[in-house]
Amino acid sequence: MDLIPAHLDHLVLATPELAATVADFTRRTGVAPAPGGAHVGLGTRNFLVSLGGSSYLEIIGPDPEQSEPDGPRPFTVDELPSARTVTWAISPPDLDAAVEAARARGYDPGSIRPMSRRRPDGTLLEWRLTDGDTQHPSGLVPFLIDWGASVHPTATGLPVTPLLELSASAPDPDEIRPLLSAVDAELALSEGPLGLTFTVDTPRGPVTFG
Template identity: 70%
Template sequence: MDTIPPALDHLVLATPDLAATVADFTERTGVVPAAGGVHVGLGTRNHLVALGGGGYLEIVGPDPEQSDPEGPRPFGVDGLAGPRTVTWAIRTTDLDATIASARARGYDPGPAIPMSRRTPEGTLLRWRLTDSAAHPSGLVPFLIDWGTSVHPSASGLPTTPLLKLSATTPVPEEIQPVLSALGTELVLTRGPVGMSYTLDTPRGPVTFDASSICR
């Protein structure tokens, strides 16, 4: 099995302190993540790094310039003690059909949800996705369809190529059928729930484990 899942769109590194996590990423890798944009009304903003192959890493955390949102911030940011890779996404060009196909194969990824954010340059990006919390482990990807918006990885982001991606879970055989229903794959081994991936950087390979960057 290839260690890069088919149709990988992005990995989500969530953090309670966005500035600190971006600074740590920069120190460890030698690459400065680009400002992505603000999720208005959700209380978050992000920074991005391209992973090659049309994928990217999203570092997302609270936006200090927004008021507290009415509900919890996305990706469980409010409950995190530190940075953690919480989930991932696969892309599709026909979200409704992909949802229907997954349901026919026994997994319901949830309904399509419209989202948007404005880039620092003022461009409004619109996309549709399924609920990232549809599967509590975070190891099952959510679906995303960028429609007519320019994909973030095509916007001149700094790049740290993704070398490998894997995950651990107490019961891998429970996750594999769901991945198959979504038409993707992920290298799974037995262990505590968590994701691990290695990036190629100017300072050599850097591996992210379940909670942080490690050399």
């Protein structure tokens, strides 16, 4: 199996302390993530690093410039004791068809909903993604995303740390594998404590994050 999944769009590194995690990434890799933008109303903002090609890393956490959101922040960042790779996303050629196919195979990746944010230069980005209670809670089964007519984040001159490997472990890998197949996703998966791990190439050598 390839160590980098096909159609990988991005990895999500969630954190309760955004500035500290961005500083830690910079210290460990020698590469400073670029500001992505705020998710208005959700109470979060992100920083981005290209993983090579059309894949990237999203570092997401609470936005101190926003008021408290009405509901929980995305990716349960408020409940995390520290930064953790919580999930990943793939970009299928046809989002709607991929969702229908997954449901036909016995897994519902969730309803498709629109989202948006503005880049620091004011450009509005709009995309659609799967979201909902039917997604597997492990985070190991990727959510699906479609950027539509928006310029993909990797096309904006992001700093680059090429992805060398993405892998995961779960107490019961055989529970997860059929769900990965349902969304046409491949992931190196072994038995062990629940978690996602990725390794990037950097000016300071390979660096692994969990």
